[in-house]
Amino acid sequence: MSDDEGDRDEYGANGSNADLESVLATVRERVDPDADERSRLRAVATTLAERAADAATDLAPGADVLQVGSSARETWISGDRDIDVFVRFPPEIDRETLEEYGLEVGHATVPDGHEEYAEHPYVKGEVEGFDVDVVPCFRLESATEIRSAVDRTPFHNRYLVERLDAELAADVRLAKQFLKGIGAYGSDLRTRGFSGYLTELLVVEYGGFVPLLEAAADWHPPVELDPEDHAADVAFDDPLIVIDPTDPERNVAAVCSAENVARLQHYARKFLAAPSVEYFEPREPAPLTEAELREHLADRGTTPVAIRFETPDLVDDQLYPQLEKSLEGIVGGLEDRGFDVLRARTFAAETAVVFAELAVAERPAVERHLGPPVHVRDHAEGFYDAYAGDSDVYGPFVDGDRYVAEREREWTTARAFLESERLFDVGLGAHVETALEDGYDVLVGAETTALLPEFGRQLRAYFEPRP
Amino acid sequence: MSDDEGDRDEYGANGSNADLESVLATVRERVDPDADERSRLRAVATTLAERAADAATDLAPGADVLQVGSSARETWISGDRDIDVFVRFPPEIDRETLEEYGLEVGHATVPDGHEEYAEHPYVKGEVEGFDVDVVPCFRLESATEIRSAVDRTPFHNRYLVERLDAELAADVRLAKQFLKGIGAYGSDLRTRGFSGYLTELLVVEYGGFVPLLEAAADWHPPVELDPEDHAADVAFDDPLIVIDPTDPERNVAAVCSAENVARLQHYARKFLAAPSVEYFEPREPAPLTEAELREHLADRGTTPVAIRFETPDLVDDQLYPQLEKSLEGIVGGLEDRGFDVLRARTFAAETAVVFAELAVAERPAVERHLGPPVHVRDHAEGFYDAYAGDSDVYGPFVDGDRYVAEREREWTTARAFLESERLFDVGLGAHVETALEDGYDVLVGAETTALLPEFGRQLRAYFEPRP
Numbered sequence: 029m030s031d032d033e034g035d036r037d038e039y040g041a042n043g044s045n046a047d048l049e050s051v052l053a054t055v056r057e058r059v060d061p062d063a064d065e066r067s068r069l070r071a072v073a074t075t076l077a078e079r080a081a082d083a084a085t086d087l088a089p090g091a092d093v094l095q096v097g098s099s100a101r102e103t104w105i106s107g108d109r110d111i112d113v114f115v116r117f118p119p120e121i122d123r124e125t126l127e128e129y130g131l132e133v134g135h136a137t138v139p140d141g142h143e144e145y146a147e148h149p150y151v152k153g154e155v156e157g158f159d160v161d162v163v164p165c166f167r168l169e170s171a172t173e174i175r176s177a178v179d180r181t182p183f184h185n186r187y188l189v190e191r192l193d194a195e196l197a198a199d200v201r202l203a204k205q206f207l208k209g210i211g212a213y214g215s216d217l218r219t220r221g222f223s224g225y226l227t228e229l230l231v232v233e234y235g236g237f238v239p240l241l242e243a244a245a246d247w248h249p250p251v252e253l254d255p256e257d258h259a260a261d262v263a264f265d266d267p268l269i270v271i272d273p274t275d276p277e278r279n280v281a282a283v284c285s286a287e288n289v290a291r292l293q294h295y296a297r298k299f300l301a302a303p304s305v306e307y308f309e310p311r312e313p314a315p316l317t318e319a320e321l322r323e324h325l326a327d328r329g330t331t332p333v334a335i336r337f338e339t340p341d342l343v344d345d346q347l348y349p350q351l352e353k354s355l356e357g358i359v360g361g362l363e364d365r366g367f368d369v370l371r372a373r374t375f376a377a378e379t380a381v382v383f384a385e386l387a388v389a390e391r392p393a394v395e396r397h398l399g400p401p402v403h404v405r406d407h408a409e410g411f412y413d414a415y416a417g418d419s420d421v422y423g424p425f426v427d428g429d430r431y432v433a434e435r436e437r438e439w440t441t442a443r444a445f446l447e448s449e450r451l452f453d454v455g456l457g458a459h460v461e462t463a464l465e466d467g468y469d470v471l472v473g474a475e476t477t478a479l480l481p482e483f484g485r486q487l488r489a490y491f492e493p494r495p
Numbered sequence: 496m497s498d499d500e501g502d503r504d505e506y507g508a509n510g511s512n513a514d515l516e517s518v519l520a521t522v523r524e525r526v527d528p529d530a531d532e533r534s535r536l537r538a539v540a541t542t543l544a545e546r547a548a549d550a551a552t553d554l555a556p557g558a559d560v561l562q563v564g565s566s567a568r569e570t571w572i573s574g575d576r577d578i579d580v581f582v583r584f585p586p587e588i589d590r591e592t593l594e595e596y597g598l599e600v601g602h603a604t605v606p607d608g609h610e611e612y613a614e615h616p617y618v619k620g621e622v623e624g625f626d627v628d629v630v631p632c633f634r635l636e637s638a639t640e641i642r643s644a645v646d647r648t649p650f651h652n653r654y655l656v657e658r659l660d661a662e663l664a665a666d667v668r669l670a671k672q673f674l675k676g677i678g679a680y681g682s683d684l685r686t687r688g689f690s691g692y693l694t695e696l697l698v699v700e701y702g703g704f705v706p707l708l709e710a711a712a713d714w715h716p717p718v719e720l721d722p723e724d725h726a727a728d729v730a731f732d733d734p735l736i737v738i739d740p741t742d743p744e745r746n747v748a749a750v751c752s753a754e755n756v757a758r759l760q761h762y763a764r765k766f767l768a769a770p771s772v773e774y775f776e777p778r779e780p781a782p783l784t785e786a787e788l789r790e791h792l793a794d795r796g797t798t799p800v801a802i803r804f805e806t807p808d809l810v811d812d813q814l815y816p817q818l819e820k821s822l823e824g825i826v827g828g829l830e831d832r833g834f835d836v837l838r839a840r841t842f843a844a845e846t847a848v849v850f851a852e853l854a855v856a857e858r859p860a861v862e863r864h865l866g867p868p869v870h871v872r873d874h875a876e877g878f879y880d881a882y883a884g885d886s887d888v889y890g891p892f893v894d895g896d897r898y899v900a901e902r903e904r905e906w907t908t909a910r911a912f913l914e915s916e917r918l919f920d921v922g923l924g925a926h927v928e929t930a931l932e933d934g935y936d937v938l939v940g941a942e943t944t945a946l947l948p949e950f951g952r953q954l955r956a957y958f959e960p961r962p
Contacts, residue, residue: 248870249896267896286896290869294893297876328889329859329907366835366854370863370901371894387833387862392796392854396837402757403715409764416962422795425960426761427838429716429734429753434837440796493892495883 315484350457597631782951817924
């Protein structure tokens with residue numbers, strides 16, 4: 029059990045309105061930017077917009093500048109220091125020119141900035157303590173005409189600005205902090221959670237933070253929200269579907285995993301039953317010690333195995349999907365060979381790890397191979413002839429209406445399988461496969477203590493799941 | 496591998512007609528009764544029929560006597576010494592009187608006989624070296640009017656007598672001996688194989704022994720034969736269906752298991768491909784020695800477990816179904832708890848044994864308990880509340896869209912389960928349950944050598960299945 033549970037019980041089994049209001053007031057204290065923070069941000073943002081507009085209209089007279097994102101909508105959380113400046117160019121210019129102009133405007137706006145590459149190149153840098161992105165895009169009439177994802181941002185911004193009053197903006201801040209607290213905030217492919225835009229849409233749609241939690245507590249996925257009643261003829265296979273108000277063919281929640289939807293439901297219920305500020309506090313567990321790891325393993329009686337390799341040099345949005353794919357492949361490879369996996373997870377830092385906790389790590393020397401029904405003559409005779417006379421095989425014999433052969437099992441230990449070439453057949457992520465080709469360690473049982481201290485936090489989260 | 500395989504190869508991969516004829520001739524030498532045996536049997540049978548008829552007509556003027564069974568149809572195998580005498584009484588007499596008369600006639604026919612009890616009581620005894628049954632039944636117009644199973648016998652006899660010439664009768668002897676050789680002869684509930692009547696019907700239907708094998712080699716169960724084209728509106732859920740020529744609602748092969756049907760198919764193909772007399776020779780393996788058992792266990796790396804108890808005092812037709820039911824229950828009980836069973840069998844002599852060879856005999860201290868989807872709120876909250884705060888439980892936590900709890904496993908070894916009271920919950924045969932209540936031994940691993948020498952033959956058959 030984590031320590032969280034004990035703290036939470038102090039709030040009692042059922043939350044009263046007074047509890048709820050008092051908890052929300054405490055959280056607001058923390059997440060609402062004060063007047064000073066807001067005026068400082070506004071001042072910097074105005075300066076940046078002016079600089080960007082000057083540079084842009086010099087290059088293309090039809091250009092303009094938009095401040096977008098949470099800083100433009102007063103939905104940022106106190107202490108966040110991101111300012112996004114979108115520079116819109118007329119759609120007549122070509123993409124290459126757009127990129128060239130965009131970088132030129134970026135450097136003019138953020139003199140110490142550097143270039144980064146997403147869908148377009150853009151300039152990023154620090155100005156008076158704020159992290160500033162200057163992103164070029166096309167100015168379009170409708171979000172359905174977009175040429176790249178960034179072209180959509182101004183439409184999102186306009187939609188939300190029109191709907192977010194000061195009260196809803198404050199509730200967006202609560203919702204974001206709640207999602208951060210429960211580990212479900214962020215649409216990156218490591219988290220697969222709720223993006224800022226999605227969070228803002230949900231708060232607008234349900235009319236506030238608490239109404240959002242009350243609704244989520246009772247969701248029956250798939251949940252479909254269609255704020256602008258597009259009623260588009262597109263079928264989405266996702267647990268949460270929020271049709272983009274600016275684009276009927278897009279599910280804003282496409283990246284949000286079933287687990288994060290379930291997590292929101294779970295914590296919404298717990299929070300409403302017993303409000304506590306702890307739900308707004310991201311868990312930062314102390315690293316598991318070697319003694320604690322050994323104790324968990326002894327208590328559980330399982331056999332942990334780990335494949336450890338040098339982390340491929342990829343951005344997280346490429347790395348984690350590959351690690352997840354590799355995890356799935358390796359778990360499948362183990363289970364196909366009778367090494368039952370109780371639970372498994374992947375971690376990455378300097379090294380990357382596929383960690384699996386086995387309920388069965390060894391199998392006998394023989395395995396049962398069920399053949400075809402004896403009456404399917406061609407197949408049955410083929411099976412029989414393949415094994416008959418093989419002194420390493422028991423059978424083939426008739427068992428029920430089928431042939432059965434008890435033959436030598438290829439892998440009697442999980443370690444032997446993981447150390448073999450067959451590991452490369454399970455469906456690994458491409459860069460993971462390359463990394464493994466360069467070498468990897470297989471750790472079994474107490475050898476997994478070698479994962480400490482690097483993965484101490486991850487292992488505590490693994491062995492002491494948050495309630 | 497058994498030694499059989501080597502011998503069989505001498506006959507080559509494909510049988511020629513010459514091989515076949517020569518093998519069949521050799522077998523005929525063994526199974527055909529010679530003139531002397533036949534005349535001796537005929538003389539004794541005639542004497543018995545006369546004695547029975549005299550006694551029966553004294554009691555009921557309308558009575559008569561039939562000689563039935565293989566001795567009446569010349570389908571007995573040389574050395575078999577069974578003579579069945581059926582005494583038919585008019586249907587007007589009541590059942591009680593029938594039984595009384597039947598016993599009286601039986602004692603008059605077999606002076607040293609004793610009474611036995613099947614559906615009716617009857618007299619059994621030895622006369623001049625023959626085993627004689629004197630069985631009373633009703634003389635009915637049609638087999639569909641029968642009052643008990645024995646009333647059907649005269650109809651079966653008449654049907655077969657009309658169709659079996661000397662050549663077919665000789666082929667019936669081959670077929671019976673072949674089925675004995677492969678262990679598939681007998682409709683008792685231990686064997687669940689081919690009865691004599693079924694064997695004779697099949698030889699008649701296909702026109703001989705070799706045609707029967709040729710047909711069986713290509714059977715696609717369910718196989719339905721309806722010699723008298725009854726086309727009855729009765730659905731049978733059996734792999735082999737032979738509608739009784741004398742009763743459209745009866746499947747003569749109802750007791751024949753899928754495994755014995757498959758066994759006939761398998762050996763029919765092997766015999767036709769490479770004829771050999773060995774298929775007509777029942778396998779009588781030498782008992783497995785303790786050293787051999789230990790070697791098999793070491794080679795296979797499995798963990799054998801055995802439950803041994805005093806054999807319930809039942810006839811085989813009651814005992815074996817109960818043992819099979821208990822075997823199925825115990826295998827299910829083991830597998831439900833994660834103790835994977837590779838193969839299992841039941842044996843009986845002075846003691847009875849449920850023997851299971853485990854691929855997994857131990858499990859870790861924890862097991863994964865998959866809860867309901869989080870969104871099924873009532874069930875999900877019930878699951879969560881059942882485990883939350885229990886310091887012996889990991890979780891409950893959100894895994895995918897469900898709750899999962901990793902809780903203490905009740906049984907970490909197969910032995911502990913088998914020695915527990917929970918063994919009685921798996922669905923045991925009633926008398927097996929009573930026997931176990933009086934006490935039983937659980938043998939694990941090398942302890943199973945205690946099954947020797949009592950079950951040496953059964954264990955050889957288990958570890959060295961006939962190819």
